[in-house]
């Protein structure tokens with residue numbers, strides 16, 4: 456008897472699930488609401504597709520129960536993923552922090568090889584197929600927006616979360632899973648730029664530097680990351696900010712105090728920098744402090760920083776007190792900001808929260824509430840750090856569901 460599987464959503468997880476199920480002998484159809492599959496995949500990794508990470512650890516995953524991800528990540532681990540993709544045509548290039556990209560450095564090549572595989576295996580792909588309702592009698596009955604209906608034995612839901620809604624994953628999948636009695640852990644944008652309090656941001660918007668971002672709650676360090684940081688007109692952006700954003704927003708949602716600390720200069724401690732500033736100012740005693748910082752930090756930061764510590768930009772540096780030099784070295788190594796929110800779903804790279812993983816079998820991705828229903832990818836309450844971990848979750852969870860649904 457043939458096993459008819461329908462995959463709803465042709466993103467990373469859905470395509471992987473379909474390919475594996477078909478290879479395993481099932482009759483597979485993908486229903487994708489857009490006029491093509493993999494729209495979001497094209498935007499990943501700044502168009503370069505950071506498709507996995509060789510330093511993967513369960514600690515890179517978040518949610519109510521991150522360990523839920525363990526089995527799927529073992530069913531298709533990082534090296535098996537790289538091998539699978541290499542056999543489909545993607546030569547891996549390993550960059551900083553273990554990030555893996557296609558050697559072509561084009562997301563479109565990852566999508567091309569997946570589309571080729573879908574076609575070559577004879578998977579039925581129906582685009583512009585927006586699923587609005589799923590019922591289950593003995594079989595699943597799937598209804599599209601245009602009222603067309605499809606029937607299958609097993610259903611794999613891979614509709615994504617809510618990040619980047621223009622890609623097609625706009626949160627509508629939660630309505631479908633809820634109709635089966637599943638509960639949703641509150642969602643919020645993850646890997647997202649932060650809005651900061653203050654009126655200096657228009658003035659410094661566009662200033663980029665290599666720095667360190669640290670997140671504190673009542674002086675306890677929660678998380679830190681380093682790399683390119685960018686001030687924007689609403690606050691702050693850049694990879695380290697995205698990396699710490701989930702923790703920041705989670706604390707804020709729990710009404711716990713949280714504060715952002717930025718090191719513009721991170722090669723020296725505050726005391727070393729104070730010594731260095733003393734030495735530096737001895738070279739140029741007659742210069743005004745506004746001029747004496749040129750060449751040390753981005754010029755556009757000088758006035759706002761001096762205003763922050765209440766230092767007259769026209770003061771000659773030989774007249775600076777010890778306390779003033781200390782305040783300067785303090786703000787350059789540890790500039791504190793209040794976080795007031797984040798950018799929205801349109802800017803977020805992932806969804807934190809999603810389908811409650813207590814209701815899904817971690818070994819198979821099958822729903823514990825509805826036999827034959829599989830839930831994968833970002834739709835579940837699992838999200839990863841920045842660096843290839845979210846796509847790896849999509850591949851591994853999709854692989855697992857494809858494998859078990861077709862058995």
Ligand SMILES: Cc1cc2nc3c(=O)[nH]c(=O)nc-3n(C[C@H](O)[C@H](O)[C@H](O)COP(=O)(O)OP(=O)(O)OC[C@H]3O[C@@H](n4cnc5c(N)ncnc54)[C@H](O)[C@@H]3O)c2cc1C
Nearest residue numbers: 464466467468488499500586615623624832833843845846
């Ligand atoms: C800008 C950006 C950059 C990113 N870069 C990276 C990166 O470099 N590395 C990394 O690991 N992760 C990255 N991510 C995260 C990663 O892309 C996602 O976590 C991953 O694509 C999720 O896969 P998915 O298959 O679960 O969902 P999606 O890729 O969102 O796919 C869901 C699919 O379902 C379709 N769909 C939704 N509802 C329906 C419906 N009702 N009927 C039919 N079809 C439907 C959608 O159109 C979509 O095609 C990035 C995300 C963004 C937004």
